[in-house]
Amino acid sequence: MSKVKELPGEAIVAATQAPSIGNSFRAYVQRVRGGDMGSLPAVLGLVVLCAVFAIARPSFVTAINFANLFTQGAAITLIAMGLVFVLLLGEIDLSAGYASGVCAAVLAVTLASLGLPWYVCALAAILTGVVIGVVLGALVAKVGIPSFVVTLAAFLAFQGLVLVLVKEGTNISVRDPVIVAIANKNLEPWLGWALYAVCVGVFAAIQLVRATRRAKRGLTADPLSLIAFRVGTLAVLAGVAVFVLNLERSRNPALVSLTGVPIVVPVILVLLVVWTVILRRTSFGRHLYAVGGNTEAARRAGIPVDRLKISAFVICSAMAAVGGIVAASRASSVDPNTGGSSVLLYAVGAAVIGGTSLFGGKGRVLDAVLGGAVVAVIENGMGLMGYGASVKYLVTGCVLLLAAGVDALARRRAAAAGLR
Amino acid sequence: MTPLLEVRGIDKSFGPVKVLHNVEFSAYAGEVTALVGDNGAGKSTLVKCIGGIYPIDGGEIFFDGKPVQIHTPRDAGELGIEIVYQDLALCDNLDIVQNMFLGRERKSGLLLDEDSMEELAEKTLSSLSVRTVKSIRQQVSSLSGGQRQTVAIAKAVLWNSKVVILDEPTAALGVAQTAQVLELVRRLADTGLAVVLISHNMNDVFAVSDRIAALYLGRMAAQVKTSDLTHAQVVELITAGRSGELGLKNGVTP
Numbered sequence: 001m002s003k004v005k006e007l008p009g010e011a012i013v014a015a016t017q018a019p020s021i022g023n024s025f026r027a028y029v030q031r032v033r034g035g036d037m038g039s040l041p042a043v044l045g046l047v048v049l050c051a052v053f054a055i056a057r058p059s060f061v062t063a064i065n066f067a068n069l070f071t072q073g074a075a076i077t078l079i080a081m082g083l084v085f086v087l088l089l090g091e092i093d094l095s096a097g098y099a100s101g102v103c104a105a106v107l108a109v110t111l112a113s114l115g116l117p118w119y120v121c122a123l124a125a126i127l128t129g130v131v132i133g134v135v136l137g138a139l140v141a142k143v144g145i146p147s148f149v150v151t152l153a154a155f156l157a158f159q160g161l162v163l164v165l166v167k168e169g170t171n172i173s174v175r176d177p178v179i180v181a182i183a184n185k186n187l188e189p190w191l192g193w194a195l196y197a198v199c200v201g202v203f204a205a206i207q208l209v210r211a212t213r214r215a216k217r218g219l220t221a222d223p224l225s226l227i228a229f230r231v232g233t234l235a236v237l238a239g240v241a242v243f244v245l246n247l248e249r250s251r252n253p254a255l256v257s258l259t260g261v262p263i264v265v266p267v268i269l270v271l272l273v274v275w276t277v278i279l280r281r282t283s284f285g286r287h288l289y290a291v292g293g294n295t296e297a298a299r300r301a302g303i304p305v306d307r308l309k310i311s312a313f314v315i316c317s318a319m320a321a322v323g324g325i326v327a328a329s330r331a332s333s334v335d336p337n338t339g340g341s342s343v344l345l346y347a348v349g350a351a352v353i354g355g356t357s358l359f360g361g362k363g364r365v366l367d368a369v370l371g372g373a374v375v376a377v378i379e380n381g382m383g384l385m386g387y388g389a390s391v392k393y394l395v396t397g398c399v400l401l402l403a404a405g406v407d408a409l410a411r412r413r414a415a416a417a418g419l420r
Numbered sequence: 421m422t423p424l425l426e427v428r429g430i431d432k433s434f435g436p437v438k439v440l441h442n443v444e445f446s447a448y449a450g451e452v453t454a455l456v457g458d459n460g461a462g463k464s465t466l467v468k469c470i471g472g473i474y475p476i477d478g479g480e481i482f483f484d485g486k487p488v489q490i491h492t493p494r495d496a497g498e499l500g501i502e503i504v505y506q507d508l509a510l511c512d513n514l515d516i517v518q519n520m521f522l523g524r525e526r527k528s529g530l531l532l533d534e535d536s537m538e539e540l541a542e543k544t545l546s547s548l549s550v551r552t553v554k555s556i557r558q559q560v561s562s563l564s565g566g567q568r569q570t571v572a573i574a575k576a577v578l579w580n581s582k583v584v585i586l587d588e589p590t591a592a593l594g595v596a597q598t599a600q601v602l603e604l605v606r607r608l609a610d611t612g613l614a615v616v617l618i619s620h621n622m623n624d625v626f627a628v629s630d631r632i633a634a635l636y637l638g639r640m641a642a643q644v645k646t647s648d649l650t651h652a653q654v655v656e657l658i659t660a661g662r663s664g665e666l667g668l669k670n671g672v673t674p
Contacts, residue, residue: 301523
């Protein structure tokens, strides 16, 4: 039934492989072979796509285009981050796109016609998301309607709701300087480096503290070499990114200077860290995985499954609201199409491409960011190649299908290897 | 000797169907009590009543000689009654430690205290002399059937439980793995736990049990020491509800 070799007569921990770079790498290869690909397809895809676009269109590898990628992918990435929570439970939220539209419209209307300060309006938008999540979650968990149907209905209804909010199709412009800055302004270059130093420093500190604490207790701890490798990789990748983003990318630097890390980047980073901690290090997150893996087992362990489902939908819709705010900021306006057309499918695609399973129980918030990067690169690169919307839709559709196919095949492979 | 767990006169119906009729059942500390019976005899229902999953319609439950009320799985857990279900209640996508602490995670502040959970899980597994898993941070999906069963049992033992009820722990296992699990079952009883083993397999029952309780069509046909019974007698109790002097006196019609 299983390929795991049994090791008779060996103490349980002595048999654990010492974690070194070599062993970690071997264990990773074994996992991938067993069908657990994680983010590998996304990372490989990203590399291949970037290489192809860089060769086909040299303008792809300019500082200005690199910065564009972040602002282009931000809204979809944020929505995808929320979707991960719902997908983890094996549910789906098809309304997340238009939910972000509704929340963006709430933001725009409260800003424009009520003239409230930006933070009140942003809070109102996020609260709208929370309410949407409670309603969707309750319909799924308490009433028992399949999430596919509930959110498909909501998909239609929210489309109508956006039209109501923007008075049947007017374009409401968003002029608040703070909101507009989110997707259109950059951090001062020194602030970018400070952020970089804090991120790398904190990451290294957490890794070191955990390893020493575990070693003190006599548990298997990661060796220094492995930690150095991880921290080094992050330091190099993030360092290159900050350096490029701090290059002058204005066409006419004498007139207006354009440098620095886009403000959406720290926004995404903070949310990525917060949600990752919640998912990986709290009992709430642990229970989400448990429900996604085996609902009945979770119920028997005394986990409140219904409440957990509702909170996943709340997180999803609230993150859709954040995505909506960023989208409104980027366009400096909200119209009936905000959060519409391809936004939802791009977001679901981002989560799945990143390695989150549509079958539940497997996924990370980081997946959404990696997948979001893939989607942004496709969108951006195809645009530079001069292809129209038709080809973009076709290609993204194929990529989504490919990602879902990889997910399903990985599952079958894992089953064949006796891993599931 | 007073039984650690005793139920008296339990009735349970699902709608018009009466599944348990006035059932008596006892389990003693340090002993393995085998609960046998044909399909539909009410073994699983009885266990679920004891575990607080089904409410009982009538009868009493005594724990350590004192009457107790069990309404939810939590109540059962607080008394120290743990059930290892037939369809193992494990999450494939979590590792061994995560599964063992599922729903009862240890925390330091808001965050999970992974280190102390790992330590305790390891201690429990080695106290059960479990040596067959590579790493306790291994996902359950990568374990064999016997290993999963071991984890499920270890999970039940982790909570200072006093009564461990195993629902068909060997049904899906091969020969070697069955022996492994049975050995573990015997060890549990030897450490002073009251173990209830539900099984269809006579070899298993005779290999580890001290007492046998046979259910027949929702009625307790007999509760006898294993050493006083033969293989054939148990089979008769299971299939006919009686065997010579033993069993239900007035023939029961289905």
